[in-house]
Amino acid sequence: MSRKRETPSADTPSPDTPAADPDRxxxxxxxxxxxxxxxxxxxxxxxxxxxxxxxxxxxxxxxxxxxxxxxxxxxxxxxxxxxxxxxxxxxxxxxxxxxxxxxxxxxxxxxxxxxxxxxxxxxxxxxxxxxxxxxxxxxxxxxxxxxxxxxxxxxxxxxxxxxxxxxxxxxxxxxxxxxxxxxxxxxxxxAKVPGRRKNHRGADLIGARLRGADLRGANLRGALLIAADLTGADLRSADLIGVDFRDADLTGADLTGAVFLTQAQLNAAKGDVTTRLPGTLSRPAHWSSERFRTT
Known part of the structure; x- marks a missing residue:
């Protein structure tokens, strides 16, 4: 017989958790x-x-x-x-x-x-x-x-x-x-993002100062952004698969439409009520006690 327990994930999402995606x-x-x-x-x-x-x-x-x-x-x-x-x-x-x-x-x-x-x-x-x-x-x-x-x-x-x-x-x-x-x-x-798109695939950006950076549509696959300052950065439509966001500051950053972003990556980062997220992810509970609304 299976054994069940009422234990949430290690970093429980805020109460405004997105509706369950049946495919996931x-x-x-x-x-x-x-x-x-x-x-x-x-x-x-x-x-x-x-x-x-x-x-x-x-x-x-x-x-x-x-x-x-x-x-x-x-x-x-x-x-x-x-x-x-x-x-x-x-x-x-x-x-x-x-x-x-x-x-x-x-x-x-x-x-x-x-x-x-x-x-x-x-x-x-x-x-x-x-x-x-x-x-x-x-x-x-x-x-x-x-x-x-x-x-x-x-x-x-x-x-x-x-x-x-x-x-x-x-x-x-x-x-x-x-x-x-x-x-x-x-x-x-x-490719749908107009203009020149940055390529930082696998880049060492540890501690980088990227406050307000235009990273829309950027290739950041596997990049090291540990403790980077991404305050107010535009990460819309960026490819974020495998990015290390540990202690990165995402306060005020816009990640709507970012692809291959996971909850674990957000949980490792820092942010607040002004951080804009894809509708499938939640603001981590440790970011702040304020409620957050995804867009």
Whole structure:
């Protein structure tokens, strides 16, 4: 029998959370139906993001018997801000309830090694599904929609495979194939933006002063924007897949229409009520106590 718990995601969105997207509902974390896999399967090292070291397969000391986090409401204060920005894209409940049929690793310890091995694979598949689903909702990307639909069907089928088949997947090869489609989708979206569009793909922009910068339609794929000042920057229609926004200041920035932006990226950044977001994402609760309205 599956075990449920009423635990929100690590960085709970504000009350104005957008209405559920039926195409992505299964790609959003449902901690109530997960066996705390992110708290066990993944390793972390003592750093600014984590207060202690933890090996892969070792349960976090804050994980309780019911799979709840004992310091959930105080993660940032206790030195575990890294937990608040992690997103499994729904992989946790998929592995817990589908791949392993609701058998948790505590009651069935023989499942633990394979379950922990499969979890990061499932997360990679669900992350790709998230991006592919977004690309299919972008009208300018229509020329690659047929290929994207085939990719989504293939990825979905893989997520429903056995634990053994999941463990044997070549995730790197899958990423490469799907990424080619996502690159093209991003190009098609950015091509609709008039004027010269900046290319900062993979750029080291750590601490960059980009206050009020015109980055509309920019290619920022994989860029390092850690602690960058993006106050009031225009990021509309920019390709933001893989951008590291840790501690970046997005106060007053306009991210409406930005493509491949995720909730985890926002959770890692700083912002406030003036930050404009895509309608599918929410202002992180830690930004401020004020309510925020997406556009």
């Amino acid at each position: 509902r299964a790609l959003r974390a449902d901690c109530a139906n997960c066996f705390g896999l992110c708290c066990v399967a993944l390793p972390f090292a003592a750093s600014a993001d984590f207060a202690v070291d933890k090996a892969a397969g070792q349960a976090c000391t804050n994980l309780q018997e019911d799979f709840r986090c004992g310091i959930h409401a105080r993660l940032r204060d206790r030195g575990f801000s890294g937990c608040t920005v992690f997103d499994c894209f729904g992989a946790g409940q998929k592995v817990s309830q589908t791949t392993f049929g609701g058998r948790d690793w505590r009651q069935a310890p023989e499942t633990a090694p394979r379950m922990f091995e499969v979890f990061p694979v499932m997360r990679a598949l669900h992350e790709l599904l998230w991006y592919v689903t977004e690309a299919l909702a972008l009208p300018p990307a229509r020329p690659v929609h047929a290929d994207l639909r085939r990719a989504r069907a293939n990825l979905d089928g893989l997520t429903r495979g056995s634990a053994e088949s999941l463990a044997g997947l070549d995730v790197a090869a899958l990423r490469q194939d799907v990424n080619a489609l996502l690159v093209r989708a991003g190009e098609l979206v950015r």
